[in-house]
Amino acid sequence: xxxxxxxxxxxxxxxxxxxxxxxxxxxxxxxxxxxxxxxxxxxxxxxxxxxxxxxxxxxxxxxxxxxxxxxxxxxxxxxxxxxxxxxxxxxxxxxxxxxxxxxxxxxxxxxxxxxxxxxxxxxxxxxxxxxxxxxxxxxxxxxxxxxxxxxxxxxxxxxxxxxxxxxxxxxxxxxxxxxxxxxxxxxxxxxxxxxxxxxxxxxxxxxxxxxxxxxxxxxxxxxxxxxxxxxxxxxxxxxxxxxx
Amino acid sequence: xxxxxxxxxxxxxxxxxxxxxxxxxxxxxxxxxxxxxxxxxxxxxxxxxxxxxxxxxxxxxxxxxxxxxxxxxxxxxxxxxxxxxxxxxxxxxxxxxxxxxxxxxxxxxxxxxxxxxxxxxxxxxxxxxxxxxxxxxxxxxxxxxxxxxxxxxxxxxxxxxxxxxxxxxxxxxxxxxxxxxxxxxxxxxxxxxxxxxxxxxxxxxxxxxxxxxxxxxxxxxxxxxxxxxxxxxxxxxxxxxxxx
DNA sequence: AAAATAGTGTCTCTGAGACATTATGTG
DNA sequence: CACATAATGTCTCAGAGACACTATTTT
Numbered sequence: 001x002x003x004x005x006x007x008x009x010x011x012x013x014x015x016x017x018x019x020x021x022x023x024x025x026x027x028x029x030x031x032x033x034x035x036x037x038x039x040x041x042x043x044x045x046x047x048x049x050x051x052x053x054x055x056x057x058x059x060x061x062x063x064x065x066x067x068x069x070x071x072x073x074x075x076x077x078x079x080x081x082x083x084x085x086x087x088x089x090x091x092x093x094x095x096x097x098x099x100x101x102x103x104x105x106x107x108x109x110x111x112x113x114x115x116x117x118x119x120x121x122x123x124x125x126x127x128x129x130x131x132x133x134x135x136x137x138x139x140x141x142x143x144x145x146x147x148x149x150x151x152x153x154x155x156x157x158x159x160x161x162x163x164x165x166x167x168x169x170x171x172x173x174x175x176x177x178x179x180x181x182x183x184x185x186x187x188x189x190x191x192x193x194x195x196x197x198x199x200x201x202x203x204x205x206x207x208x209x210x211x212x213x214x215x216x217x218x219x220x221x222x223x224x225x226x227x228x229x230x231x232x233x234x235x236x237x238x239x240x241x242x243x244x
Numbered sequence: 245x246x247x248x249x250x251x252x253x254x255x256x257x258x259x260x261x262x263x264x265x266x267x268x269x270x271x272x273x274x275x276x277x278x279x280x281x282x283x284x285x286x287x288x289x290x291x292x293x294x295x296x297x298x299x300x301x302x303x304x305x306x307x308x309x310x311x312x313x314x315x316x317x318x319x320x321x322x323x324x325x326x327x328x329x330x331x332x333x334x335x336x337x338x339x340x341x342x343x344x345x346x347x348x349x350x351x352x353x354x355x356x357x358x359x360x361x362x363x364x365x366x367x368x369x370x371x372x373x374x375x376x377x378x379x380x381x382x383x384x385x386x387x388x389x390x391x392x393x394x395x396x397x398x399x400x401x402x403x404x405x406x407x408x409x410x411x412x413x414x415x416x417x418x419x420x421x422x423x424x425x426x427x428x429x430x431x432x433x434x435x436x437x438x439x440x441x442x443x444x445x446x447x448x449x450x451x452x453x454x455x456x457x458x459x460x461x462x463x464x465x466x467x468x469x470x471x472x473x474x475x476x477x478x479x480x481x482x483x484x485x486x487x488x
Numbered sequence: 489a490a491a492a493t494a495g496t497g498t499c500t501c502t503g504a505g506a507c508a509t510t511a512t513g514t515g
Numbered sequence: 516c517a518c519a520t521a522a523t524g525t526c527t528c529a530g531a532g533a534c535a536c537t538a539t540t541t542t
Binding site for chain 4: 468469
Binding site: 181182183200201204205208217220221222223224225226227 | 518519520521522523524
């Protein structure tokens with residue numbers, strides 16, 4: 001049996017099959033000043049010269065798409081894994097034959113969330129020789145900028161996914177440090193949903209069930225001190241509702 | 245400007261880049277007798293000889309993954325598009341380097357839903373030369389069968405997606421004819437969730453808001469006649485809740 | 489009439505939103 | 516004390532589930 005299988009693998013003659021170049025595209029989100037930002041690259045060459053594009057790169061022969069996405073994220077931010085907390089998940093795959101006029105490129109888009117305290121964005125690598133990635137406000141980009149390839153569709157898909165997911169999970173906490181106040185969390189929701197209509201009191205009550213109070217408090221410029229929370233482990237990525 | 249771009253496209257020398265074979269895998273669901281079924285192929289050759297596998301095939305050079313999924317679905321069922329109503333959507337992409345021991349194959353998994361009246365499954369093509377696809381009960385397969393490659397993961401991902409999606413959309417109606425009774429719809433929910441605990445009365449009240457009563461009724465063996473409904477257009481794929 | 493099924497009524501509980509109120513800090 | 520913010524209380528409303536009840540068919 002083992003021999004039959006070995007035989008097969010040896011006999012197997014690589015057939016004619018269509019082959020494609022496989023890449024990952026990243027939508028990297030982070031929040032500053034209650035505004036949702038994403039990392040973009042300004043294209044210096046054709047096609048789509050001068051337009052904004054999402055960072056990305058080829059998937060190596062010995063890695064899967066998720067590994068490649070983490071590697072690209074690290075190359076772009078220079079983050080030591082674990083220094084910045086990060087969350088990466090697959091979004092969707094874009095395979096339209098004409099999406100890159102130069103050749104057949106199939107791209108697995110990923111959603112990446114970087115933690116910030118809401119006051120500053122993570123540093124981006126100044127870029128080797130190629131153009132460096134830069135943070136830009138997502139809603140302004142969507143309103144005013146031209147995006148290369150099918151990257152507008154990828155960006156809106158990522159935004160929809162994030163906006164939907166924080167409705168029923170605590171994924172929003174992945175955009176914050178390990179410990180955070182309800183004020184910070186609320187600002188993340190406002191950033192993602194591009195709104196300022198979130199009642200602070202109701203928000204507190206709604207969230208505290210899935211959070212753990214560290215007992216410590218932190219002060220702001222004015223007002224009462226705010227409690228520091230962490231996400232209760234059982235609510236980290238899975239649903240906040242439907243507690244199994 | 246046009247010249248500069250043309251110049252670039254001409255000058256563009258195809259670089260060295262890793263290339264992969266791109267395929268689609270299909271999880272095709274249909275319901276019979278309140279039991280969720282999926283289409284499988286029994287493997288006749290190595291690797292995974294004798295195990296069950298999902299149907300699928302290569303993505304052609306001039307089609308995207310979704311088009312290839314529709315083509316494979318048609319080849320497998322012999323359905324004239326529109327004769328059987330069908331729903332196909334992208335699920336996720338599987339790109340682990342070792343997932344096929346023969347070569348580097350990246351597969352875009354798709355979820356397909358076929359309409360039945362709940363009493364019989366759509367015919368599957370008897371297969372050209374290769375093994376024909378066959379319907380099998382999903383929960384029994386997951387409990388008792390060995391699945392080839394990473395197809396167990398794909399199948400459970402498809403099932404999770406479907407089970408979750410029918411909670412807040414009317415996607416379940418894609419497993420039924422254009423017009424259906426609440427009894428049929430309830431049986432679909434029971435099939436997908438593998439349960440029989442759905443109160444008929446509450447189910448009716450919950451669903452009727454998103455349905456349109458055709459005014460016609462249909463009889464069963466016993467009991468009162470049941471009204472025929474269709475899905476109100478505005479609720480077809482998008483959410484039943486959150487009415488914008 | 490008896491049985492089975494379709495559909496409605498009723499009650500309770502829970503969660504969300506609107507909004508007021510109390511508590512705790514700073515200048 | 517004035518002010519700002521955190522957190523809680525209160526009220527209302529809508530939706531879901533448990534369960535009883537009525538209506539409509541077949542045998």
